[in-house]
Amino acid sequence: MKRIESVKNEQVKNWKKLLTKKGRDKSGQFLLEGFHLIEEALKAKLKFEAILVTNEDKIESQWQIERKKFIIVTEQVLKELSEMDTPQGVVAIVQMPTWPEQIATTGQWLLIDRVQDPGNIGTMIRTAEAAGLTGIVLGEGSVDLYNGKVVRATQGALFHIPIIKGNILELIPKFKAAGIPVFGTALEKASSYTAVESQAQFALIVGNEGQGVEKSILAECDQNIYIPIFGQAESLNVAVASGILMYYLKAIRS
Structure with a gap:
């Protein structure tokens, strides 16, 4: 399983841009933090680029996702990407959902x-x-x-x-x-x-x-x-x- 230990890693730098609207708009991706939100995104069949965890124990066995998408990172790397006071130890990089741009004429x-x-x-x-x-x-x-x-x-x-x-x-x-x-x-x-x-x-x-x-x-x-x-x-x-x-x-x- 891939590991990233430095906050200066190029992938980490790119993912950190997702903390800004400009970065999200440019990439079409956003950061998702916490077990519940990741589970909801999986239910909705969103596309995941990666799921970052601080140790393998954080990987939920019921998550139907390729193991190669999991990356072990240090707590310091996770803090660079977290906006929470007490991070849950898991952050995902996810593609934004796509919805029809035309407004429905019913509902x-x-x-x-x-x-x-x-x-x-x-x-x-x-x-x-x-x-x-x-x-x-x-x-x-x-x-x-x-x-x-x-x-x-x-x-x-x-x-x-x-x-x-x-x-x-x-x-x-x-x-x-x-x-x-x-x-x-x-x-x-x-x-x-x-x-x-x-x-x-x-x-x-x-x-x-x-x-x-x-x-x-x-x-x-x-x-x-x-x-x-x-x-x-x-x-x-x-x-x-x-x-x-x-x-x-x-x-x-x-």
């Missing part, structure tokens, strides 16, 4: 406009997958999908639901043309979400933590909705609000 979609917090993006992806949505559009200005914190927050959900990067304003007419109602989220000039019936199909747009959904996008929506606040809080966290609205719109009510 239930979450569209994310300029959300910056990795934890929020990850939680929304995890919730959308759990709710059985058709897919997600990650709008321009949002944090990178393969940011390590985003990947960890999804708990592997990003491998199981189509996620398309696109311009939300340009996609709205396509949803409308397909007969899919488009709901924006706003605090002003909007209706309570309870005024809306559940939908067999929908496109739900949620926005930036501080600024909300871009006004030009809201102007193109079929209807803008909000979640009433009964306490003293000014607003709900965008990931929490998204979860409430996704499940509400999807729910089947007689």
